[in-house]
Amino acid sequence: MHLDMDAFFASVEQLDNPEWRGKPVIVGGYGERGVVCAASYEARKYGVHSAMPIVQARKLCPHGIYTATTRGRYLELSRKVMDVLHSYSPVIEKASIDEAYIDATGTEHLFGSPLELATSMKKGIYDSVGLTCSIGIAPVKFLAKIASDYNKPNGLYAIFENEVASFLAELPVRKIPGVGKKFVSKLDELGVTTCGQVLEYSAEFWERRFGKSGIALWQRASGIDDRExxxxxxxxxxxxxxTLHKDTLDKALLKKWLMRHADRVGQNQRKYGLKGRTITLKVKYSDFQSLTRSKTLPDPTNTTDVIYQVAADLLDAIDLVKPVRLIGLGLSNYDNSGVEQLNMLDHMQHGCSGVIRATEQQRRLDKALDAVRNKFGNKAICRGSLFKFKEDD
Structure with a gap:
């Protein structure tokens, strides 16, 4: 089974703001500079869709309700949805914040047929979080994902084993997950628009033509998907x-954002017990040219101040030749085998070798902030460096 929450971000906003129900709600990034993250079904009637620039969305739907994302709330409800799924099957693969695959093998004696199981799941999720979802049922993963898109919202669609061949015969190749616009245009040149037409050629033909992508296309058109x-x-x-509200060359403002990002990334890493060695800075200029800079530390870390300081140092090393429109950072190269070393002198964060390491004071600060936020929510407390910081600055 593949489960997909219906217009998840927008539906959560309508859930939390009952006066928005039945109205076009557009969840998006920052001000007029961002893109649409999600659009309610009422907004989609006007042509608004995810990844669309907010400016374009406002032209299509000027009377819509535009709101920023509330990521913490989405994560909270996502966890509740996954908890419901685990009450039906132990084999759950979370594909994203609002979708998951479920292996329903062997659940018949507990929950009945696959359709009965899916119906029960949908009710369980609605009772738990007050939101609808759509579920697709099929013998393999890619077909289940396709099926979940049928009859949305609040849909339920099943493709059984004896229906696979007839279903695929007329299925447009663009519906296959992973077949993008460029691939579709190349297939159009061959006069191939459906999976049935793909099978008019041999697997060897597709391999010669497109290599591994060609083989994968032929397998999907044949209903083959060995992924568990x-x-x-x-x-x-x-x-x-x-994306910033206004392009800027102000490094002090950019560092405020880096602290904001480091705070979020560090908190999530500590929550899941993860540590990384590599911190990456991302900058996108006003002309959309992007650059990244990375530094790998000798010790893995999840300390907010360390993540921030490394990113800030990387920013200081850049000569900003144009105004910046986007700023970001990331933590990668996970390694939980090592121990993040402590400084001998807590008042010095940069060691004699120039390496940034966490102090015990910084660790205690992270622990205290995490405890308050876990109990009262992320907005209950902020770091002093972000006090009075407005995200529309």
């Missing part, structure tokens, strides 16, 4: 970034 539902996927990195 993976109960755990190893995290590789975490990042945070934002």
């Amino acid at each position: 539902v993976e109960t755990a996927t190893e995290a590789k990195s975490e990042s945070a970034e934002n």
Whole structure:
């Protein structure tokens, strides 16, 4: 099964703001400079969709309700949704914040047929979080994902084993996950628009034509997908970034944002017991040219001040030749085998070798902030350096 929450971010905003229900709600990034993260189904009727510039969305739907993301709330409800799914099957693969794959093998004696199971899941999620979802049922993962997009919102669609061949025969190739616009245009040149037409050519033909991508296309058109539902996927990195309200050359303002991002990334890493060695700075100029700079530390870290200071040093080393429109940072190269060393002198963060390491005071500060936020929410307390910092500055 593939479960996909319906217009998740927008639906959460409508849930928390009942007066917005039934109205076009657009969740987006920052001011007029951002992009649409999610659009309610009422907004989609006007042509608004995710990844669309906010400026364009306002032209299409000037009377819509525009709101910023509330990521902490989305994560909270996402966890509740996953808890519901785990009450039905132990084999759950979280594909993103609002979607998951479920292996329903062997659940029939507990929950009935796959359709009965899916119906029960949908009710369980609605009772738990007050939101609807759509579920697709199929013998393999890619078909389940396609099926979940049918009958949205609040949909339920099943493709059974004996229906796979007929379903695929008429399925447009653009519906196959991973087949992008460029690939579709190349297939158009061959007169191939459906999976049935793909099978008019041999697997060898597709391999000669497109290599591994050609083989993958032929397999999907044949209904082949050997991927299993993976109960755990190893995290590789975490990042945070934002598009600024106005382009700027002000490094002091950019550093405020870096602290904001380091605070969020560090908090999440500590929550899941993760540490990384590599901190990466991302800068995008006003002309959309991007650059990244990275530094790898000898010791893994999840300390907010360390993540921030490394990113700030990387920023200081850059000669900003143009105004900046986006700033971000990331932590990667995870290594939980080592121990983050402590400074011998707590008042000195940069060691004699120039390496930045966490002080015991910084560790205690992180622990205290995490405890308050876990109990009272992320908005209950902030770091002094971010006091009175406004995200529309």
